[in-house]
Amino acid sequence: MSASLKRIIKSGWLGFRRNSGLSLATVFIMVMAISLVTSLFLLQKTSNYLVSSLSEKVxxxxxxxxxxxxxxxxxxxxxxxxxxxxxxxxxxxxxxxxxxxxxxxxxxxxxxxxxxxxxxxxxxxxxxxxxxxxxxxxxxxxxxxxxxxxxxxxxxxxxxxKPAIDKMFSLTSTISNTGIVLSIILAVVAILIAFNTVRIAIYNSRDEIETMRLVGASNWFIRGPFLVQGMIGGLLAVLITFFAFGIALWFLSPKIDLVIPGLHLSSYFFGSFFMVIVLQLAAGLGLGACASWLAIRKYLKV
Amino acid sequence: MISFRNITKVYQAGAKPIVALSNVCFDIQPQEFVSIVGRSGAGKTTLLKLFLAEEKPTAGSIFFEKKDVHQIKSHLLPNFRRDIGVVFQDYKLLPSKTTYENIAYVLEVMGASDVDIKNDVARVLELVGLSNRAQNFPEELSGGERQRAAIARALVHQPKVILADEPTGNLDPYCTKDIIRLLTKINEMGTTVILATHDQYIINSLVRRVITLEEGKVIRDEERGRFTL
The missing domain is CATH 3.30.70.3040 (Alpha-Beta Plaits)
Known part of the structure; x- marks a missing residue:
């Protein structure tokens, strides 16, 4: 079992490395998807901060x-x-x-x-x-x-x-509702884009999958390397996104603080390191693995 | 060893059904070299696909070592296919793997040890004359070399049967001779070979059993057959 697992992981890594063009395109799309999810996380923080600081003033x-x-x-x-x-x-x-x-x-x-x-x-x-x-x-x-x-x-x-309070209430609920709707739309778009990219990558390999089946490979032996490839792509995308956001926030945070004093986005980002990483890993690995799993299912039917 | 029993295969193309095979019956004994000949569309490839359980027959059964191939549960099909080596006209080598890795893949899926894989792959590479091309990718090989690599892959796990579907279809006469010589050698080593072809030269030079298909029916089955379409 461990020898098979080792071979599956090795095969996944080789596939990722040798199809570098397609792999990089997939990683790029996943970076976009994870960036959207991370942006929503930060947007949520910003809108909550705005809502609470506005409410504080009333x-x-x-x-x-x-x-x-x-x-x-x-x-x-x-x-x-x-x-x-x-x-x-x-x-x-x-x-x-x-x-x-x-x-x-x-x-x-x-x-x-x-x-x-x-x-x-x-x-x-x-x-x-x-x-x-x-x-x-x-x-x-x-x-x-x-x-x-x-x-x-x-x-x-x-x-x-009262007019000011009503306006404030309307503004806070608008910010909150817009945030939720925007989050849902962007998350769905990100998932669909990433999913379709992986699907296209696997569609390109459908002949290979057929050959693997005909030479006696079990479904796991066929599916495994694709899952590994998807997860490597996801992991790489997470690392790229994390560092890109970290660096961007490090430089932009003082400027954002001038516009919205007290928000401290970079402190929040690095302070929530564990949550951010979990969120990004869930998005990256989850997207990569789920998309690979679902896309390959079609070609594994005997 | 292999029995085709009243095999019929009908494809539904729109409203009009196409009969690819009609009531085909024959047996193949261990270590036989059988050529299945016929014009394009006669049903040769369909017959091989049915044997590999890639498709299901409309009627009839195929037995391999007394087991009905189409009654094998889907999770056990890989085990059944490991008893068969397949050589395709278009080679079907995995493009992202080297020649060595393509051949080793079959042993890997069977769970062979690294040492066995190393020894067995080296042995078949030597047999097909590709030892010096082990680290090349399929796109770096000529047509003949690709087909030899495909034969090495079909052979490396010592299957009981080798199916070769038009293995020389894309090759020049020199390579064709090489490939047929190789298949004959494999057969002499004890492996049953089923060769689907419409190449007159191959059939007439082999002087082995020939099953002739026409419009999905067996019209001739001769022990030392010649190409007479």
Whole structure:
């Protein structure tokens, strides 16, 4: 058995080496296919990052007419924390609001003079609310309309932010849906192209396969070298793709970070080394072996 | 050893059936040299394909050593085919393998040891006069050399029967003589040879058993036959 396996592997390797033109064409197509799968992996990361960073920017604020007492704040926070939609709450007192305002407009003389003219602290105490998802702000707003502490609320800025929130929601779901559809289409295209390339390669060998059958080769002895060839092609394609992506990301990542700060694609790529390799090997070896297996089946019928 | 029993083969080409073989019956004994002759389309190749279980007969049976060839389970067919060596008109050498590797392939599929493969391949290369061409690829060989390589491949595992389907069809008269001399030598060493041909010169020079086919039927079966189409 081990002698046969050795012969099958050797025969597969010789076939790959001696049909170098066709082998390289197959490897090239597989590099394209694996690159697509790897790109989808990175695209998914990018779109997730974009969606989450956009969602992070959305919040709503509840402003209080009179500054609530510490007990009232505790009650309000306790009630709101009972809502499953709430991700975080941050109470900002009148003094904190003023300090932040001053810090933000430090160098703007007109604003600072206006503030002095108004006198005292014109800002309201508020509660910043972050939900887990942009769609949940409508529910929170409805809850506030009927909350026990409603009399303390001066205004909720949800209605002002609603168009922006809706737009954000529509944008995030568009990015997410487009990503999924694009992933599926590209993955199918990549698989079909790689599959057909291997099929053509085996179709070219159909006469050889017939001869092998007629001289008494078992199906495994015929199929084995083709599977090995497919897998060698897949492995080579994985190595090429991995290094190509590694080098490209190494150089491009700083530029990408300028456009999308905090994304760090290269760290993600190398940080997920194991997952990337598994993904690429699954794509490369799987494609090579499956395509060879299916393509050769037709010619092995006795 | 080999029995063709009422073999009929009909191909369906559109609405009109084509009868390739009709009720063919004959036996072949061990170590015989039998030539099957007939014009193109007489059914010679079909007969060999049926014997190799490449195709199934429409009716009738073929027995090899008392086993019905077409009742052999598909996973056991390779074992059956290892008892037969085949020489094709178009050689059918594996283009990506050297002469040595083409011949060794048959022994490899049978699971022979590396040492046996080395010795046996060297022996048959010597027999067919191709020792100096062992490392050449088929495309680097002449027609005659390719056919000798194909014969070496058919012979290397010492099969019980050699089927040669128009083995000299693509060769000049000098190479034809060589190939026939080789097949005769193989037969004298104890291997049954079945030769399908329409070459008058070969048949008349062999003076062996000749089965003549015409329109799919056996019209003559002579012990020391001559070409009389």
């Amino acid at each position: 919040d709503m604020a509840v402003y209080f007419g009179e500054e609530p007492t510490t007990d009232e704040i505790d009650i309000i926070q306790k009630e709101l924390k009972g809502l499953p939609e709430i991700k975080s709450l941050q109470y900002i007192s009148k003094e904190e609001a003023l300090a932040k305002f001053i810090a933000r407009h430090q160098g703007e003389q007109v604003i600072m003079e206006s503030l002095q003219e108004v006198g005292g602290n014109p800002l309201l105490a508020s509660l910043n609310i972050k939900a887990f998802e942009a769609t949940q702000y409508a529910n929170i707003s409805s809850f506030l309309d009927s909350a026990s502490f409603k009399n303390l609320i001066s205004k909720v800025d949800y209605s002002e932010k």
